[in-house]
Amino acid sequence: MKNIFFFFLLIFSISVFAQESKQKSIKITQKNCLAKKGYSFRLKEVTSDSRCPQGVQCIWAGEVQLVVLVYKDKKMVEETKLTVSPNNNEEAINFFAKYYPTKKIESVYVLPFPIHKKILDKKDYHLVVNFV
Secondary structure, three states, X not given: OHHXXXXXXXXXXXXXXXXXXXXXXXXXXXXXXXOXXXXXXXXXXXXXXXXXXXOOOOOOOOOEEEEEEEEEOOEEXXXXXXXXXXXXXXXHHHHHHHHOOOOOXXXXXXXXXXXXXXXXXXXXXXXXXXXX
């Protein structure tokens, strides 16, 4: 009986550790970091950030409005205004899905998150796109 228990425990532990996280993410900043081939993105500016700061209770979660530049082979092909909200990211997900048709986008969010009574430098902002 002990041998059967240890056998199942061994099989279970191997199956748990064998699973890798396939999630990949890209970080889009305001710095020029353009790929020689294919698409790359740059955060041009954050036009507004009305997200509810940490340490404060709000009725509305808020949103971030930003401008993203799209480059293909180091040439700018598009400039787009995006709105990223904790409750509804469909606009941003659909935008990036055009450029990553073979990947499933799980989420799009903006960091850093605002903190009560702390002013964030607009240069610190970055956009994160998570893939499944």
